[in-house]
Amino acid sequence: MSSDGETRKERGFPLFVSTLALLVAFTALLAVAFKLNSKGDAATPTAAAPKAATAAPAETEKVSLVIKTDEEHGKLGPEGTWHDAYLPADFTVHPGATVEVTVRNYDEASHTFTSAGLGTNQMIAGGSATKPATTTFTFTAPTKKGSYGWHCVMPCDPWAMTHSGFMKGSVQVA
Ligand SMILES: [Cu+2]
Numbered sequence: 001m002s003s004d005g006e007t008r009k010e011r012g013f014p015l016f017v018s019t020l021a022l023l024v025a026f027t028a029l030l031a032v033a034f035k036l037n038s039k040g041d042a043a044t045p046t047a048a049a050p051k052a053a054t055a056a057p058a059e060t061e062k063v064s065l066v067i068k069t070d071e072e073h074g075k076l077g078p079e080g081t082w083h084d085a086y087l088p089a090d091f092t093v094h095p096g097a098t099v100e101v102t103v104r105n106y107d108e109a110s111h112t113f114t115s116a117g118l119g120t121n122q123m124i125a126g127g128s129a130t131k132p133a134t135t136t137f138t139f140t141a142p143t144k145k146g147s148y149g150w151h152c153v154m155p156c157d158p159w160a161m162t163h164s165g166f167m168k169g170s171v172q173v174a
Contacts, residue, residue, distance in 0.1 A: 084157035089169030115150035
């Protein structure tokens with residue numbers, strides 16, 4: 001490596017030019033940034049839009065239930081007999097949530113999902129063992145946490161209608 005004066009002088013000029021170029025580039029960048037910034041200020045109303053979007057979305061919780069009959073071995077009772085049942089009969093939702101319930105009924109008879117506490121009295125259409133009928137309904141979960149009972153008011157399986165976990169159950173708001 002040579003370190004004489006001539007080499008240093010030769011090196012000095014390109015260094016000066018590149019420094020100048022860098023300075024010009026930096027100034028240009030600053031100018032663009034400033035321009036963008038002032039543009040952003042002008043567009044303040046549009047910049048507020050995403051804020052409104054994040055506050056808006058309502059929380060929707062989806063619940064899927066199936067109804068099967070005693071003949072389809074819906075649910076075995078503790079006394080050893082099969083019964084009509086909502087599967088599952090109990091589920092949990094969050095306070096204040098919009099709950100979308102989808103029920104696939106494999107029973108030819110119709111049932112209901114009735115609950116004064118949840119504000120629901122939904123008829124569930126009859127289907128068949130091979131082609132279930134699908135009913136979708138929505139309710140708003142109470143804001144107060146707790147256990148909310150529901151039951152089926154259609155005369156179906158008398159034992160199931162009086163036993164929790166079959167044609168009645170509870171929704172936990174937690
Ligand atoms: Cu029923």
